[in-house]
Amino acid sequence: MVRWEPGTPERLQRAALELFATRGFEETTAAEIAQSVGLTERTFFRHFSDKREALFHGQERFAQAFLAGMETAPPDASAIEVVACALETASAFFPDERRPHSRTRQSVIDRNPALQERELHKMATLATTLAGAFRARGVGDPAASLAAQTVTAVFGIAFTQWIRDGEDRPLADIADDVLAELRTLTSGSPAPAG
């Protein structure tokens, strides 16, 4: 019988990240992750299909943050206003105290192609989900797909900047700036010099 163990996935996820960061992803086994927090390999596999998934726990809540933001937009909001609402709520999902964790996680992903592909898959799945939510608001195609990919592209670029060494602005402010840059870019004014 499977007992409900509050916080177990989170404990395993933290342990996995620490071991991946110190020993390397390839060099760490699911059994070692479980043992490092006093659990068994069997318990690990009750929560995750493989060790890669331990880095992607919470993906549904991540997607929900974007969707919840879309719902804060009034029904007659333009698609770009809904994009901005999604970015705002998703940014709040990453408060400043989470930045060190996000930096460590990204450094682990950057070192492993299988994790990079999984991360790309996560963002592509998010874009598909968001496109559906834009369609449900009455946005047609291809605007719904474009709006969804605008959200994920702006978020991805802002997030990469947020975890850069020395960056201390909140994610929401960076996302605002990146979205403004996209509007400047697509309005066709001259490209800013580097």
Place this chain on the structure above:
Amino acid sequence: MVRWEPGTPERLQRAALELFATRGFEETTAAEIAQSVGLTERTFFRHFSDKREALFHGQERFAQAFLAGMETAPPDASAIEVVACALETASAFFPDERRPHSRTRQSVIDRNPALQERELHKMATLATTLAGAFRARGVGDPAASLAAQTVTAVFGIAFTQWIRDGEDRPLADIADDVLAELRTLTSGSPAPAG
């Protein structure tokens, strides 16, 4: 000694696509692909690291089509004009007679998660390459990353439409429309109804 065999990768690629489409990706081996065109498994592995790669042959030429388009833009072109040039040349890489092949290839990818991840990786690599090319033109950050991701997002959405059943417009026309939709979207006018 490795002899130069003109057209061998292309023959293997065609054979791989046909077998993946008829038998399934998982059910097809590299040896079977090679045998179906009278070649050995060893020859297959001289050209591709695994059977998955046979579907991604030509990726460099694909990226070059975008880069060549960027080079057709005058030095003082705005970033969005350069985006349009990249899309135009990349679209020309997919003439109408290639549509049936592209449809078959996509149907194979849609049925296999490992191929989907590889395709996402291909597009992410392309975006990274294009961002570098925008920076080399003097476009700053985050505009360079945004411009690059605008190219890949618009191309991806246009391509998906191009291979849809019943669609007969050229890819370049569809890409033009999608880019125009993005400009409408980001300019903040009301979202079009579905």
